[in-house]
Amino acid sequence: MRSGGRTARVVRARGSRRRESPSNGLERMNDLVLRSAAPTPLPALLSPVHLVRTLGRSSDLIRQFALRYFHARYRGTQLGFLWALVLPLLTLTIYMFLFNVIMAPKIGTVLEQTQSQFAVSLFCKITVFAMFSETVIRSCGLVLDNPNYVTKVVFPLEILPVANVLSTLMFSGFGLSLVLIGRAVFYHGLTWTAALLPLIVLPMVLMGLGLSWFLASLTVFVRDVGNLTVVVVSQFLLFLTPIFFSLSNVPEPWHSIAGLNPLAPIVTAAELAVVQGKVPEWQGVVASGVFGLVLMQLGFAWFMKSKRGFADVL
Template sequence: MRNIWKHSELIKQLAFRDIATRYKGSYLGVLWSVIIPFLMLTIYTFVFSVVFNARWNSGSTNKIEFALIIFSGMIVYNLFSEVANRSPGLVVGNVNYVKKVVFPLHILPVSVVLSTIINMLISVAILIIGLLIFGFGLHWTALLFPLVLLPLILFVLGLSWILSSLGVYLRDIGHVVGVLTSALMFLSPIFYPVSSIPNEFQFFYKINPISYVVEDTRQILIWGNLPNYQWIAIGTCLGLLFSFIGYKCFEKTRRGFADVL
């Protein structure tokens, strides 16, 4: 944390540059960060609520509510998937920084996590606008969203440090991560409630950190219920431990980056 705070200004510059570079040269620019979530939301809502005729256990048949429920889960999942998919090529794609002895390479994953969070906030704003427009209201529990998201942020930060260092030595790791993140989307309760998971598969839900955050996000943003504080406490401690391990792995392996690249 001391090292991150020391380079906080540089991290912010890299994060905003990353956002600007992502949409550089496109006609719609940052608007794509709004258009893409809407398009994916429309597709998933049509497939699951119309084609498969899926319904949530809330007892409502309102397709708008179903869409907002899915969207809230997608917001959390996209934070994880974007960081995970970009991390393996992070150091490899910034060879110039590796050659600079004085450049703090460990802040590259931090800047990616920060830019992803900023991009995610646009989707959160869309969700809030949707809740207000369609009469679902905005609950005071929405203020707890940063607290609910904290365990996942710590987890993806540690994961980004690990994957970015592995990506230097194992170039195939990027393809493996892409497959795993796609599978995890359907193994997490994004398109279905936890109660619909058979008992024999509940174990996979319990070891999936995304599941808890997805459920708590819906509870506080859509239904106005309090989150699972027990998981937040345990998840934050585990996230801190995992991010510490990830940082140590990155620092241990970075000594060979210049030789490999």
Template sequence: MRHAKLFVRKLLTLSHSRNLLLEFTKRDFLQRYKGSSLGIVWAIISPLLMLAVYSFIFVAVFKLKWGNDVESGDMLYTLMIFSALIPFNIFAESINRAVAVLPQSANYIKKVVMPIEILPISIVLSTAMNNMFSVGLLAIGKVLLLDTPNWTLIFAPIVFIPVILFSAGIALVVSALGVYLRDLTYITGIAVNVLFYLSPVFYSIEIIPKQFQFLLSINPIAPIIDFSRDIFIRGQMFDLSEFGLALLGASFVFVLGLGLFYFLKKGFADVI
């Protein structure tokens, strides 16, 4: 009971520090393009270049179609990839950056009195902000290039909430463990790459052999990718019960990650 009360108190402290969290998020976002000639325009150029590369490889070279639909067009395949890359990129970039954020911010841990859990969470929020430019491009592409209903786009702002919460929870865990295990940077990089190919980014769930479909059932990113495709590509509302389960699971991961962060936080100053 005492630990539960302490956790709630810390959670309230984090809530009261939301202005500080927003300031760190803004600073991290602006720092990405500081000193570059094109500045924030890179937030649009980068995803378009990566999408062009993926489209060339899978559409032009391998001539793949989406799922079992041999009549599907090249543009459908391209937008299917784009709609999956956005949520996965939010997760992947958040984790890869969060793992080293605390060792790189030793002054905040040793000299500044602040809730340092703000640091990994701000990275997740900054990454999500950066990917909103891609969301805008995807919405425009959906309206102009696909003959599907557009009313579902009003749900675009909420479809990424589960991946943001899930990413924040995992970011808290890896950032805390990264203080003690410096090799974790390499481990998380490999793990994220493996998860990338085990996620339905370049392929449809329906073409996966039945004996391997259990991999998607334990992949927390897979349903979020499908929600994104429902909203942006298929023009239909995602399943509310499945979305609720994903949101509940992501919230649980966030709370669990926050709890583990507070537990490991005690020794940060001694190790860094």
């Protein structure tokens, strides 16, 4: 003990201990709580500059968690991350068998493509849609499944949806690679329009990220949101998106309703650019991009405001 009534400090370092003055420890804890609890004004949360700066400060964590989410999908399996290639390959094989063998007599006379080309076209649209659907569905449990990040440590929870989006993009890259291979085989080569794909899917990535922030937060307070999201995305939205049909063949008033789907121009444009080798119409893609930017910013603001109540629920 030192004179003056101070509590001795004992340094904890590999077996040695460190005792701190109780008052100093409480002051530091209070400082930490005050810093973490300081609310950010709503105008700042609605600023794209603030969004970029917030995520930029945690860029290393985002990269680490994106890789963790990607490897966690196949952890403990014999093939490991090779499943990311095997699963889309099996899906493409099933489509090829379905349209070349089972349904060939029925659809062969109505297609402007061969059965194999139609299978590649369908696989392309499903792969692009899956980028969005997997991102949104997986986002529901990002906070709910990690309560320790909320209650025990000061952690930037807003990075979890971003890491989830990046891991889904990595996984989808394998499926899109098979689309390019199928295009090269059954269409006798690739075209330069395939390079437009990143620009085409960018609005969908923004929409997926915005919805992920909304859903990751809402599921903490209302657990039913997760189940409802699966139904809406995997059933309702899937069949409202022109994957198994063309918008030009949809009668009114359903044509107008399906046209309001912001995913419709993206899926259609991706198939045109990658498979058909045509330059898509950019009007719908740009409109979806504007919608995606707004949705992303609102989702970020909602998440940052609502995350202050996570600890009370979890």
